[in-house]
Amino acid sequence: MNPVAEIKQLTKIYGNLRGIHDVNMTVQQGDIYGFFGPNGAGKTTVMKIMVGLSKAQQGEVKLFGYNVATHYEQAMAKVGVLIETAEAYTYMSGRRNLELAARFYPGVGKQRVDEVLETVDLTPFQHEKVAGYSLGMKQRLGLAAAMLSKPELLILDEPTNGLDIEGMVHIREIIMRLAREERITFLISSHLIHEMELMCSRMGIIHQGRLVREGLVSELVNGSATLEEAYLREIKEVRGLAAHA
Numbered sequence: 370m371n372p373v374a375e376i377k378q379l380t381k382i383y384g385n386l387r388g389i390h391d392v393n394m395t396v397q398q399g400d401i402y403g404f405f406g407p408n409g410a411g412k413t414t415v416m417k418i419m420v421g422l423s424k425a426q427q428g429e430v431k432l433f434g435y436n437v438a439t440h441y442e443q444a445m446a447k448v449g450v451l452i453e454t455a456e457a458y459t460y461m462s463g464r465r466n467l468e469l470a471a472r473f474y475p476g477v478g479k480q481r482v483d484e485v486l487e488t489v490d491l492t493p494f495q496h497e498k499v500a501g502y503s504l505g506m507k508q509r510l511g512l513a514a515a516m517l518s519k520p521e522l523l524i525l526d527e528p529t530n531g532l533d534i535e536g537m538v539h540i541r542e543i544i545m546r547l548a549r550e551e552r553i554t555f556l557i558s559s560h561l562i563h564e565m566e567l568m569c570s571r572m573g574i575i576h577q578g579r580l581v582r583e584g585l586v587s588e589l590v591n592g593s594a595t596l597e598e599a600y601l602r603e604i605k606e607v608r609g610l611a612a613h614a
C-alpha cells in the first residue's frame with residue numbers, strides 16, 4: 370500500500386500554549402481515514418498545515434510523496450479540500466458557485482460541474498440560490514467544489530458538523546460511494562465517534578494535541594463492545610499516564 374499522506378513529528382504551539390505536539394500519521398491509498406478527537410483536540414490545526422493554510426513549527430507533511438512546505442503545487446495536485454463550513458456566494462446559484470470555482474482549475478469546465486453536481490445529488494437544485502439551501506446542501510456543494518479537480522485524496526474537516534441525521538447519512542453515503550466506485554482516499558475529521566465507526570476503515574485518535582492511537586477501526590475496538598467504549602478506555606489510560614508523569 371502506498372502512503373498518500375505522511376505526517377511526521379508535526380508540532381505547532383499557539384501563543385496560548387495550545388496546539389499540536391509531535392503528531393505522526395499515515396493515510397494509505399484507499400483508506401477512509403477517520404481523524405477523531407473532541408473539540409479543541411487539534412484536528413483543524415493538523416489539516417490546515419497539511420494543505421498549506423498554516424505553517425508548522427516542526428515536522429513535515431508529504432502528500433503523494435511531495436513535501437507540502439517545499440513542493441506545494443505537486444503535493445496538492447491530486448488533493449481536494451473542505452475545511453470548516455463550506456463558504457459559497459449565497460446570492461448565486463449552486464451551479465454558478467461551482468462554475469466560478471472551476472475557473473481556478475485549467476481544463477475543468479461545465480461538463481465537470483455537471484458531474485460533481487450529480488455526485489452530490491444537487492442536480493435538481495443547481496439553479497436555486499445557495500441562500501435557500503439547507504446546511505446539508507451547502508456542505509454537499511462544498512464537497513462538489515472540492516471534487517472539481519478530480520482529486521485522489523479528499524481532506525474533509527468535520528463534513529457532517531451541525532447536520533441533522535438525514536443530512537449526515539446523505540454525506541456519509543456519498544463518501545462511501547466515492548471511496549468504493551472512484552477509489553478516492555479520504556481523510557475525515559470528526560468529533561462524532563459513531564460517524565467514524567460507521568464510515569471509516571482506519572482511524573487516528575487525537576487528544577489534547579497528541580495522537581494517542583492509530584490503526585484499523587477493528588483493531589482499536591479490540592475487545593470492547595463499541596468503539597466509544599474503546600475510546601473512553603484509551604483516554605482514561607492517557608489521563609492516568611499524564612497524572613503519573
Ligand SMILES: Nc1ncnc2c1ncn2[C@@H]1O[C@H](COP(=O)(O)OP(=O)(O)OP(=O)(O)O)[C@@H](O)[C@H]1O
Nearest residue numbers: 383384385387388407408409410411412413414415
Ligand atoms: N489561531 C489560534 N490561536 C490560538 N489558539 C488556537 C488557534 N487555533 C486553534 N487554537 C487552539 O488550539 C487547539 C486546537 O484547535 P483545533 O481547532 O485544531 O482543534 P479541533 O480538534 O479542530 O477542534 P474543533 O472540533 O473545535 O474545531 C484548541 O485548544 C484551540 O483553542
